[in-house]
Each structure stands twice: as structure tokens, then as C-alpha cells.
Amino acid sequence: MISVTLLGAGNVATHLFKAFNASKKTTVNQWFNRNINAIHQYKNQVKITDNLNTLEKADVYIIAVSDNAISKISSSLPFNDRLVVHTSGSVNIHDLDKKHKRGVFYPLQSFSKTAKLNFKDVPICIETIDKKDYSILKEIATDLGSPVKKVNSDQRRILHLAAVFVNNFTNQLYRVAHEITESEAAEFDLLKPLILETAKKVQDISPYMAQTGPAKRNDTKTIKKHLALLNKNQHKAIYKLLTQSIQDTHGGKKL
Amino acid sequence: MISVTLLGAGNVATHLFKAFNASKKTTVNQWFNRNINAIHQYKNQVKITDNLNTLEKADVYIIAVSDNAISKISSSLPFNDRLVVHTSGSVNIHDLDKKHKRGVFYPLQSFSKTAKLNFKDVPICIETIDKKDYSILKEIATDLGSPVKKVNSDQRRILHLAAVFVNNFTNQLYRVAHEITESEAAEFDLLKPLILETAKKVQDISPYMAQTGPAKRNDTKTIKKHLALLNKNQHKAIYKLLTQSIQDTHGGKKL
Known part of the structure; x- marks a missing residue:
């Protein structure tokens, strides 16, 4: 099992949570949101928290918050050298704090609250600073059923x-x-x-x-x-x- | 059986021919085109002609030619008081010669030479000068499997x-x-x-x-x-x- 921690409670985070929940090889271990009420309804399915200091060890931390908040939350994470990725189309990979192993996990699709999406229709664009981190991101994307593509920040x-x-x-x-x-x-x-x-x-x-x-x-x-x-x-x-x-x-x- | 005569050999005419050919209650009796080579390949399936004077009696004449040619071809038809319709989105119903019973049979879809279309995805917008002519047009459109809508020239x-x-x-x-x-x-x-x-x-x-x-x-x-x-x-x-x-x-x- 690959363990994932989600950060954020918007449409992307919510769709990812549901899709990982239904996947075979990936499990969402913990879900963080600043406002815990937004994820309260999932408390029986996953450990929820509004305190970054309570984050447990996971294979991948996925930051799915608004573009402006990505850099700050990555710096606020109370650990180093773990794989931290964001999901934004327009934020550079270097906006993540360099104390982490860094990557991008960008689902190229329009997510809305209501519409159901099959992840086979959600191409995941992956980028990593270190080549070694690519395979685990590819694995969880494939586990969602998504097409996967290596895409650099310019692309x-x-x-x-x-x-x-x-x-x-x-x-x-x-x-x-x-x-x-x-x-x-x-x-x-x-x-x-x-x-x-x-x-x-x-x-x-x-x-x-x-x-x-x-x-x-x-x-x-x-x-x-x-x-x-x-x-x-x-x-x-x-x-x-x-x-x-x-x-x-x-x-x-x-x- | 409702008999239809087609005039023109563009994408709309060709899609209509194939769809009527596969339909239950409508038959294409005759197909006219100025350049007969364009429809020569269908000569074993339908009577083809390049001479308006050889047109036989039919329940509906469907003019599916370029917008500029509609008025002229309707005037050139060597008969009166039969139901003549065009298939254009932008040509007024009154551009048809008033010696005919007149109507419009506008399929609201993008037709290309190659792409196959199911007529259930082709709404037909129908207009007639005389209310009595509406039902036969509705019948052949329904026979194609199309949704049908009464639409005036402004709409x-x-x-x-x-x-x-x-x-x-x-x-x-x-x-x-x-x-x-x-x-x-x-x-x-x-x-x-x-x-x-x-x-x-x-x-x-x-x-x-x-x-x-x-x-x-x-x-x-x-x-x-x-x-x-x-x-x-x-x-x-x-x-x-x-x-x-x-x-x-x-x-x-x-x-």
C-alpha cells in the first residue's frame, strides 16, 4: 500500500480523496484542512486534522490548495526530505520549499463539486525534481486509472x-x-x-x-x-x- | 410510404439520403444533381438525374444546395403546388418560389463527409407556410429518429x-x-x-x-x-x- 496525505478540501482534493479511496494500491492515511469543518463529514473514513504538527509519516503529501497558498503551506510542513507535491497547473515546482523532495501531480481536467468524473478521463501530468520520485507518482496515478504523462513546468x-x-x-x-x-x-x-x-x-x-x-x-x-x-x-x-x-x-x- | 426527392449532393443531401434509405416510412424516389457524377455511385439505389424536367411526382422535394442557389433552383422546378423545402439555417422560407407549397427542414448539426452521424443527435427545425404541411415533415423527421422542433425563420x-x-x-x-x-x-x-x-x-x-x-x-x-x-x-x-x-x-x- 502507498500511503497518501491530502492537504486542502477543494474540488481537486475531494475528487482525489474519493478516487484514492476506491483504488487498490493507494490509501489516504490522513487529510488536513485549515478549516476542519470542511472535511468533518469524512471523519469515519480517514483521519482528519487541522494541525500540521499532527501529520504522520506518509509516502506522498499532496497539496491541493489554492495557488497562492501552496508555497506557504509547503514551508510550514514540520518535516524534511519527504515527497511533497502540488496539483496546480500554473505554479512552478520550485515554489515548493526545497527542504522537501518535490513534485507536481497535475490532473488536467475541470473538477466541479457535483459532476462525477472517471479518472480515466483525467490525464495526470507529473513532474519531479529527482527522477527517483517519478515512479511512485506514476504508480498512484495509474492506480486511479488515469493516463500519465511526464510534463515539465514550461509545458x-x-x-x-x-x-x-x-x-x-x-x-x-x-x-x-x-x-x-x-x-x-x-x-x-x-x-x-x-x-x-x-x-x-x-x-x-x-x-x-x-x-x-x-x-x-x-x-x-x-x-x-x-x-x-x-x-x-x-x-x-x-x-x-x-x-x-x-x-x-x-x-x-x-x- | 412517403416519397422524397432530393436535390443537391453536398454533405447534408448525402447524409439525408443514407438516413432515409435506412428509415422505415420514407423512401428517396429520385435524386437530382446538376453534376450527375457526384451521385453516380448511388445509381443502383435510387433514380438519379441531372435534368429537372425528368422529376417525378413526390410527396416532398428537399433542396439541399448552397444558400445562394436555393431561390433559383426552386423557381426552375417545372411544377406548382407541391411541397418544396430547403435545409438551410440562414435562408428565409420566402426565398422559395411562391408557386410551391413551402417549408424548411433544417438539420441543426455539423455534417462532414466522413463522420458518421446518428440522426437522434440531429434536431430538425421545421417551418411551413401552410400549417397543413407541417405534419408530413414532422413524420419524415421522426422517421429519421430526430428530435423535431417547430422553428420560425427569425428563430x-x-x-x-x-x-x-x-x-x-x-x-x-x-x-x-x-x-x-x-x-x-x-x-x-x-x-x-x-x-x-x-x-x-x-x-x-x-x-x-x-x-x-x-x-x-x-x-x-x-x-x-x-x-x-x-x-x-x-x-x-x-x-x-x-x-x-x-x-x-x-x-x-x-x-
């Missing part, structure tokens, strides 16, 4: 940035579609199969190959009609900028 | 516009993510589960509720880091505009 921060485009920004385009359909009493629900199909398509072919539509085929008549239909200036600006981006990618003409 | 053109946001523009965000990950030798493939999860999430909850990330929580430190990481001005512009849009939606502060 990780680019993945985190790219994730903002494909997750937050994409979701905002869904939001804009929701706004404009509602404004004409049209049903946003009718777009849901298209939303899924668009995401499915790039599982097999590149986004470049998957592109279609008025911007790509430089259908200026439709583009003008669309711009005239949009009421909000911000929606017009998004339409123009992304149309231009598509045309630049596919060698089309300027608007 | 349809808004849905078509919204589809550009959730399909073409979303796909371009995937493309940008592909570009920026490749530029750092990071793997775009690692983002694919996140792309799917983002699309799945809004099947059940609204895009408003689904939003997360640095823009929504006004994490200016991460936003600045991200902008500094982007090399292309266009990528920076997209990042800024969509971050602003998220902050406007969620009542955050200005950049």
Missing part, C-alpha cells in the same frame, strides 16, 4: 493556459449562444447535440481539419447578416475576432 | 448564428490551444478529455453555472501570467476579449 503552464481556451473560453461561447438564442425565444437546448459533436470531432481529427462554416469559406454575405443580427457590441467583437482568426488560420481574406 | 437564423459560436468559434479555440501547446512541445492530446467534459457539462447545467477559471474568479495574477505567455497578438486579443466577456457575465472587475 505544464502552457497546458494550463490552453485549458483556459478549451474550457473557460469555450464555455463562454456556449454562454453567448445561450444569450442570443434566448433573446429571440429560440431554444438553446437545440444546440446541445452540436456542442457535443464539435467536441467529439477533434478527438479524432485536428481542429484545423474539423473547421467549417462561413468564416472558413469566406462567405461574406452570411458574415454580414450575422453581424447585423447581433445586438451587443461585445458579441459583435467576439464574432469579428474569431472570424478573423479562422480566416488567418485558413488563408482566407480579411473582413 | 432559425438566430440558431444558425448561435451554431457558429458553439461550433466554428469553439473549434477555433481548440485550434488556438493546438497552436500554443505545439509551440512548447506540449501535447494537445492531453486536452481532449477536458474538451469533451466541457461540452458534456452544459448538457445538464447552464453555461453560466458551468463557468470556472481565472477570469470568473478575477485572478489577475494568473491572467497576467497567461497574457505574458502568449506570443501572438491575436491570441492575446482573444484571451482579453473572452476574459472580459466572462467578467461582464459574472459581475467581475475590469481588466
Whole structure:
């Protein structure tokens, strides 16, 4: 059994706790959170604590707290030379206190409180200062059922940035579609199969190959009609900028 | 049996042909295309023609040609008072020649040559000038297994516009993510589960509720880091505009 201590009680920590709990080779020995009420409901499944001085020995300490708090909590840990990792996409591995053996265990997925996730759909990006520490992190990630990838800090921060485009920004385009359909009493629900199909398509072919539509085929008549239909200036600006981006990618003409 | 005549040989026409061919109550009697070579391979399954004057009587004529050609081909049909529909998201029902009984049969989905589609994932938006013509269109759409929705021309053109946001523009965000990950030798493939999860999430909850990330929580430190990481001005512009849009939606502060 590999023993893990979790620090933090956000969505990532909670999903990790449940997944490790259901895994075969990994056990969560102890769970720390500054505010113990947040993890009180798990007290029959795991030792919980709000005091860093009570932390027991574990094979891996996983810090899953907000980015700003990672460095400080790693310094506050009352021990040295144990393997301490964080789970953030954008925090450098060197932000962990160098008194520890250090690593990153970054699950590249969007975690929400409610939605259930199968860890086979959660790639884990692993980085370690010392090569020797890689294998135990790979082992617990594999134990979760996750795909595992060695990713350095430069690659990780680019993945985190790219994730903002494909997750937050994409979701905002869904939001804009929701706004404009509602404004004409049209049903946003009718777009849901298209939303899924668009995401499915790039599982097999590149986004470049998957592109279609008025911007790509430089259908200026439709583009003008669309711009005239949009009421909000911000929606017009998004339409123009992304149309231009598509045309630049596919060698089309300027608007 | 309901008899259908198809006009056009693009992706929509071809998917409709195959789906009607596999359906129970609808048969494609005849398939017209100006360039007969494009449909020659189907000549053992259906009567093909490149001559509008040879068109036989059918219950429904489905015009699935490019938007610009719809009006002209509807006028060129050598008969009156039969049910003629087009499949376009952005063309008005009144662009069909008024000598016909007129309708729209708009499949709201992205059709590509290769990808297989189940018509249960293709909502059909139906409009007719005469109420009496609605039921036969609903019947053939239901026969395909599609969800069916009555949608007027105003609603349809808004849905078509919204589809550009959730399909073409979303796909371009995937493309940008592909570009920026490749530029750092990071793997775009690692983002694919996140792309799917983002699309799945809004099947059940609204895009408003689904939003997360640095823009929504006004994490200016991460936003600045991200902008500094982007090399292309266009990528920076997209990042800024969509971050602003998220902050406007969620009542955050200005950049």
C-alpha cells in the first residue's frame, strides 16, 4: 500500500480523496484542512486534522490548495526530505520549499463539486525534481486509472493556459449562444447535440481539419447578416475576432 | 410510404439520403444533381438525374444546395403546388418560389463527409407556410429518429448564428490551444478529455453555472501570467476579449 496525505478540501482534493479511496494500491492515511469543518463529514473514513504538527509519516503529501497558498503551506510542513507535491497547473515546482523532495501531480481536467468524473478521463501530468520520485507518482496515478504523462513546468503552464481556451473560453461561447438564442425565444437546448459533436470531432481529427462554416469559406454575405443580427457590441467583437482568426488560420481574406 | 426527392449532393443531401434509405416510412424516389457524377455511385439505389424536367411526382422535394442557389433552383422546378423545402439555417422560407407549397427542414448539426452521424443527435427545425404541411415533415423527421422542433425563420437564423459560436468559434479555440501547446512541445492530446467534459457539462447545467477559471474568479495574477505567455497578438486579443466577456457575465472587475 502507498500511503497518501491530502492537504486542502477543494474540488481537486475531494475528487482525489474519493478516487484514492476506491483504488487498490493507494490509501489516504490522513487529510488536513485549515478549516476542519470542511472535511468533518469524512471523519469515519480517514483521519482528519487541522494541525500540521499532527501529520504522520506518509509516502506522498499532496497539496491541493489554492495557488497562492501552496508555497506557504509547503514551508510550514514540520518535516524534511519527504515527497511533497502540488496539483496546480500554473505554479512552478520550485515554489515548493526545497527542504522537501518535490513534485507536481497535475490532473488536467475541470473538477466541479457535483459532476462525477472517471479518472480515466483525467490525464495526470507529473513532474519531479529527482527522477527517483517519478515512479511512485506514476504508480498512484495509474492506480486511479488515469493516463500519465511526464510534463515539465514550461509545458505544464502552457497546458494550463490552453485549458483556459478549451474550457473557460469555450464555455463562454456556449454562454453567448445561450444569450442570443434566448433573446429571440429560440431554444438553446437545440444546440446541445452540436456542442457535443464539435467536441467529439477533434478527438479524432485536428481542429484545423474539423473547421467549417462561413468564416472558413469566406462567405461574406452570411458574415454580414450575422453581424447585423447581433445586438451587443461585445458579441459583435467576439464574432469579428474569431472570424478573423479562422480566416488567418485558413488563408482566407480579411473582413 | 412517403416519397422524397432530393436535390443537391453536398454533405447534408448525402447524409439525408443514407438516413432515409435506412428509415422505415420514407423512401428517396429520385435524386437530382446538376453534376450527375457526384451521385453516380448511388445509381443502383435510387433514380438519379441531372435534368429537372425528368422529376417525378413526390410527396416532398428537399433542396439541399448552397444558400445562394436555393431561390433559383426552386423557381426552375417545372411544377406548382407541391411541397418544396430547403435545409438551410440562414435562408428565409420566402426565398422559395411562391408557386410551391413551402417549408424548411433544417438539420441543426455539423455534417462532414466522413463522420458518421446518428440522426437522434440531429434536431430538425421545421417551418411551413401552410400549417397543413407541417405534419408530413414532422413524420419524415421522426422517421429519421430526430428530435423535431417547430422553428420560425427569425428563430432559425438566430440558431444558425448561435451554431457558429458553439461550433466554428469553439473549434477555433481548440485550434488556438493546438497552436500554443505545439509551440512548447506540449501535447494537445492531453486536452481532449477536458474538451469533451466541457461540452458534456452544459448538457445538464447552464453555461453560466458551468463557468470556472481565472477570469470568473478575477485572478489577475494568473491572467497576467497567461497574457505574458502568449506570443501572438491575436491570441492575446482573444484571451482579453473572452476574459472580459466572462467578467461582464459574472459581475467581475475590469481588466
